[in-house]
Amino acid sequence: MENTYVSVMAFLSDEELERYLQHPEKYVPEAIEAAVAELKKRGRQFSAEEEARVRQIIQQRKEALKHYLMQEPAPVAKPDFPVSRSSGEMPALYPESALYIISLLFNPFFASILLALNCQRTGKREGVLVALSFGFVYMILTLLIISLLKLNIYITLIFNVVGALLLHQWLWKKYLGQYEAYQPKPIWGPLLIFLLISVPLLLIAYLHGGWKMPS
Incomplete structure (x- = not known):
């Protein structure tokens, strides 16, 4: 098997x-x-x-x-996250490394969605709202800076790394730090969905001169 x-x-x-x-x-x-x-x-x-x-x-x-x-x-008392006998009664979460992978490939906003899903799965409702709000505000600020300064795609990677660090070192540790052990969920599904969303947006931004491609 x-x-x-x-x-x-x-x-x-x-x-x-x-x-x-x-x-x-x-x-x-x-x-x-x-x-x-x-x-x-x-x-x-x-x-x-x-x-x-x-x-x-x-x-x-x-x-x-x-x-x-x-x-x-x-x-037993109902836990604050869904469990199953096969999972050893541990929450199934998208791994911490996924925050960096998704942030670097796409944008920290997409990584904040994974973090929000983890918070939802563990019953952290405040974490869901904070993660999504942070990701959205960070994305808007990043796009404004890129647009005003006409930065190329290499510079945006710096913003993505900083966003990933904030998501992991601040929000993950604040809302999910208690789960030192968890069942890691595959990220292939979110990767495909984010790809289908981001490619058209990148094409639109490029065609309208929103980004300077590296020479």
């Missing part, structure tokens, strides 16, 4: 991947296997002792998950 977590791990940073080994009790075994495979692909060397520990961790998680699924669920 194909490991569905493999494609997701490619978007995570090394630090995020290491969490699967530091806190294995918070993850399903398939996610741990995919994280280890991605670390190896990036050149992470595992000693014989580490390899043995990884195998032991995965086996223990498989046994724990099997035991958990065989038990009758006890009535």
